[in-house]
Amino acid sequence: MKYTEEHEWLRPEGDLIVVGITAHATEQLGDIVFIELPEPGSVVSKGDEIVVIESVKAASDITAPLDGEIVEVNKALADTPATANEDPTGDGWFFKLRATDAAQVDAYLDEDAYTALIS
Amino acid sequence: MRGRRRDSDLRQKDRGGITCVAIHAHRRGANLIQAFRLAIGTRGQFVSDLLQTPLHPLHLSLGARMVAFAGYEMPVQYTDGVMKEHLHTRRAAGLFDVSHMGQVWIRGGGAAAALEALMPMDVQGLPVGRQRYGLFTNDQGGIEDDLMVANCGDHLYLVVNAACKVKDIAHLRAALEPDLTVTEVTDRALLALQGPQAEAVLKDLNPAVETMRFMDVTDIPLAGVACRISRSGYTGEDGFEISVPSAAAEALARRLLDHPGVAPIGLGARDSLRLEAGLCLYGHDMDDATSPVEAGLAWAIPKVRRTGGARAGGFPGAERILTELTGGSERLRVGLKPQGRAPMREGIQLFASDIAEAPVGRVTSGGFGPSVGHPIAMGLIQGHHTTVYGELRGTRQPLDIVPLPFTPANFKRQ
Numbered sequence: 001m002k003y004t005e006e007h008e009w010l011r012p013e014g015d016l017i018v019v020g021i022t023a024h025a026t027e028q029l030g031d032i033v034f035i036e037l038p039e040p041g042s043v044v045s046k047g048d049e050i051v052v053i054e055s056v057k058a059a060s061d062i063t064a065p066l067d068g069e070i071v072e073v074n075k076a077l078a079d080t081p082a083t084a085n086e087d088p089t090g091d092g093w094f095f096k097l098r099a100t101d102a103a104q105v106d107a108y109l110d111e112d113a114y115t116a117l118i119s
Numbered sequence: 120m121r122g123r124r125r126d127s128d129l130r131q132k133d134r135g136g137i138t139c140v141a142i143h144a145h146r147r148g149a150n151l152i153q154a155f156r157l158a159i160g161t162r163g164q165f166v167s168d169l170l171q172t173p174l175h176p177l178h179l180s181l182g183a184r185m186v187a188f189a190g191y192e193m194p195v196q197y198t199d200g201v202m203k204e205h206l207h208t209r210r211a212a213g214l215f216d217v218s219h220m221g222q223v224w225i226r227g228g229g230a231a232a233a234l235e236a237l238m239p240m241d242v243q244g245l246p247v248g249r250q251r252y253g254l255f256t257n258d259q260g261g262i263e264d265d266l267m268v269a270n271c272g273d274h275l276y277l278v279v280n281a282a283c284k285v286k287d288i289a290h291l292r293a294a295l296e297p298d299l300t301v302t303e304v305t306d307r308a309l310l311a312l313q314g315p316q317a318e319a320v321l322k323d324l325n326p327a328v329e330t331m332r333f334m335d336v337t338d339i340p341l342a343g344v345a346c347r348i349s350r351s352g353y354t355g356e357d358g359f360e361i362s363v364p365s366a367a368a369e370a371l372a373r374r375l376l377d378h379p380g381v382a383p384i385g386l387g388a389r390d391s392l393r394l395e396a397g398l399c400l401y402g403h404d405m406d407d408a409t410s411p412v413e414a415g416l417a418w419a420i421p422k423v424r425r426t427g428g429a430r431a432g433g434f435p436g437a438e439r440i441l442t443e444l445t446g447g448s449e450r451l452r453v454g455l456k457p458q459g460r461a462p463m464r465e466g467i468q469l470f471a472s473d474i475a476e477a478p479v480g481r482v483t484s485g486g487f488g489p490s491v492g493h494p495i496a497m498g499l500i501q502g503h504h505t506t507v508y509g510e511l512r513g514t515r516q517p518l519d520i521v522p523l524p525f526t527p528a529n530f531k532r533q
Contacts, residue, residue, distance in 0.1 A: 030387070031202035033487040033494070034461045052512065054462050056201040056487050057387060078460070 001089075002105055003114035004065050009089055010105055013096065016071055017105060020093040021053075021062065024118045026085045029055040035081045037073040037095055044070060044097070046104070051094055053084075065108070068099040172218035173308045173365040177372055181383050188386060189281035191219040196385035204388035205489040208354055209526070212314035213384035214375050217353075220309055221284030222362060223277040223291065227299035230275050234268065237294055239411065239434045241421040245270040250336045250349055252419050254411055255287065260436030260443070261407040262414060263290070265399065269336040269349060276336070276347065278309070278360070280401050308368035313358030313392075315529065316380040321348075321359055324374070328359065333530040342374055353389065355396025355528045394495060395488045397454060397523030403465060404452055404483040404497055410436070412443035413499065415452040415523070420444065450480065454523040455496040457509070459516050462487050462494040469498055469507040473515040482509060488525055495525050 002010045007025035011018045026032065034054035044050050044064040051062035073095045077083060084092035099105065109117065169192040178185060183194030194216065196204060207213055225234065231242040240253035250269035254262050264283040269276040279287045284303075291301045312321060321328045324341040328348060331337060336349040344367040352358040363371050375381050390400070399405050405414035422428050426441050434440075457463045467482040485496030496518065500507065508515040 030196070030200050031487075031489075036461065052461075054487070056391065056489070059462075059464070 001111060002108035003111070003117075004108055005117060006063060006065075007118075008062060008065050010065055010108060011089075012102075012105070015098065015102075016096045017066060017068075017099055017102070018093050018096050019062075019065060020088055021084065022114070022118075023088045026088045026092075029053065029057065029060060031056045032081045032084045035077045035084060035094070037075075037077065038070045040070055040073055042070045044068060053081075062094065064097070066097060066099045066104045067101065068097045070095050071098050072096040170219070172216055173368040174216045174218060174310075174372055177369050178216065178383075181376075183383070183385060186386070189219055191281065193219060194383070194385040196387045197383045199382065201385070201387035201391060202489045204382065204384045205391050207382045208314045208356065208384055208388060208392055209490050210314070211380040211382070212312055212316040212320050212358075212378070213354070213388070214372060214381050215311040215313065215384050215389055216308070216372070217311050217360070218308040218365075218368070219281035221277075221279040221281065221287060222304035222307060222309060223279065223284075223288060224302040224304060225275040225277065225291070225295065225299055226273065226302070227295075230295075230299050231270070233295050233299055234275060235424070235430065236433060237290070237435065238268075239420045239424050239437070239440060240268065241423050241430075242268060242270075242275070243430070244421075244423065247272045248336055250276075250334050250351065254416065254419060255290065256411065256434055256436040256440065257407055258435050259408070260410045260439030262401070262405045262409055262411060262416075263287070263407055265401055265405070265416075267349070267351065271336065271338070271347075282402060304362075306365050307362050308365050310361045310363065310368065310372060310375070311352050311354075311358060312361065312375060312381070313352045313354040313356045313384075314380075315357060317356070317358040318531070320375060320378045320381055323378070331359075331531075333357075333532045341371060344371060346371075350531065353396075353398060354392040355398070355524055355526055356392075357529050357531045388489075390484075391486055391489055394484050394486060394497065395490055395524065395526045396528065397497070397525060399452070399497075400484055404499075409450075409499065410440055410443055410448055412440065412448040413450045413452065417444055450499045450501050452483070452497055453500050454521040454525065455482065455485070455498050455507070455518040456521045456525075457494045457496065457516060457518045458506075460494065461511060461516065463496050463509045463511060463516065463518060467509040467511060469500060469509050469518070470515060471502070471504060471507060473508050473517075475508075479504065479507060491525050497523070 007022045032055050036052040038050040048064045049061040050064050053060045178194040182198040185192050186195040234242045238253045247270050250267050253268050255264045266279040331350040338347050347362040349360045464485040468478040469480040471479050480498050480500035482496045482498045488495040
């Protein structure tokens with residue numbers, strides 16, 4: 001698993017990358033009440049704002065961590081956004097992306113580096 | 120992850136405004152978590168100039184997340200988080216530290232009549248042991264603050280918003296002294312115990328609270344400490360506000376928290392509770408340009424101060440306010456229910472249709488209602504509409520205009 005400095009996690013799954021946000025991020029955001037995910041099939045560039053998260057406190061953006069195509073999104077989050085609080089790295093995943101260049105993943109933080117970032 | 124809010128983030132939100140957001144305040148593109156640290160941080164410079172309430176050590180010991188609010192370092196939430204704290208208050212009882220609010224005594228002959236010159240309110244007719252909701256108005260008919268006024272026999276007791284208290288007290292001194300004495304009470308904390316179990320909890324400390332009705336005020340001891348208690352609050356629930364000497368405040372708060380039904384509640388849930396209850400937040404749903412009629416607060420202006428009443432007018436802005444009381448106002452505060460699931464927050468422009476160019480109003484408070492389970496908002500709107508459209512992230516999203524409150528009030532009126 002890799003991590004961005006913007007508190008996303010990236011997990012390779014076959015030829016796809018699964019993306020969500022970390023437990024640390026969900027704790028800071030508080031109770032999540034709305035998640036807007038991108039359309040499957042959309043082509044995104046690294047840095048594009050593709051997810052909107054609304055918590056009881058504030059709205060936040062999630063950016064695409066990689067260039068690529070959104071293959072699948074976690075539709076269950078529309079009805080139960082709190083899943084992102086309850087199981088951020090499991091059932092609370094956001095989307096699966098087919099990266100244009102999977103090697104881009106390597107540039108992100110490993111677990112130790114991310115832990116150091118948030119501590 | 121990037122924070123989105125940009126406008127109004129740093130504005131002081133009183134009585135538990137969305138202060139958590141104030142602390143997320145940061146430039147677009149700034150890292151959200153860094154913004155947290157910057158603001159709530161770790162006893163950093165940002166918080167060093169802030170005042171603390173007598174319950175500050177208690178908040179820290181309870182694991183509160185502290186934020187800057189109206190010049191004070193206040194708990195925005197405890198370990199349960201906003202959602203659970205909100206639901207707990209509606210189900211059992213919540214304890215709030217509202218010591219940042221201003222407590223004021225006004226003493227001297229003719230105090231009630233003198234105060235009526237500042238407010239469209241019936242102070243002279245207020246019986247001993249009762250309090251009323253009132254407004255300071257300005258010459259333009261706007262609202263300078265909303266407050267509670269209680270008749271405590273030999274003096275009037277006022278509770279004003281934290282963010283307005285310096286201004287309010289200067290206003291009172293300028294208008295009332297030297298004939299009357301205006302005293303800011305700085306040696307007493309203010310706690311609010313709110314929720315359906317509040318009476319049962321407080322009864323253990325003094326059975327007399329059971330006989331109090333909504334808006335009664337009385338001086339009685341709690342656990343041996345002289346307190347001033349009013350049966351009121353800011354959640355739409357039954358409950359009490361307790362003015363207690365600062366030195367005894369933490370012990371009293373801990374005693375209340377020992378009760379299994381009582382949980383500490385931060386400013387975040389205070390804001391969502393008052394929004395569900397349809398209660399105005401000064402500086403947001405009303406301000407110095409918003410009239411009482413526009414703010415939907417005409418009910419707070421009694422007949423005796425209206426046209427034809429025995430003491431009609433005679434308060435700042437009377438001309439505009441009396442005209443609006445009979446003829447209506449251009450804008451009106453309304454309840455708004457977004458049709459979608461996305462919260463529509465303060466500042467969002469509202470339009471009459473999904474293509475109209477000129478806005479008809481704006482959201483003045485908005486968020487998620489934990490008890491109703493959907494987003495809720497209030498706004499100031501011109502004209503009659505059943506649905507308006509809010510501009511959210513580049514698209515127009517419909518909001519239905521709905522009656523307030525979103526959750527029924529649960530006051531003990533009998």
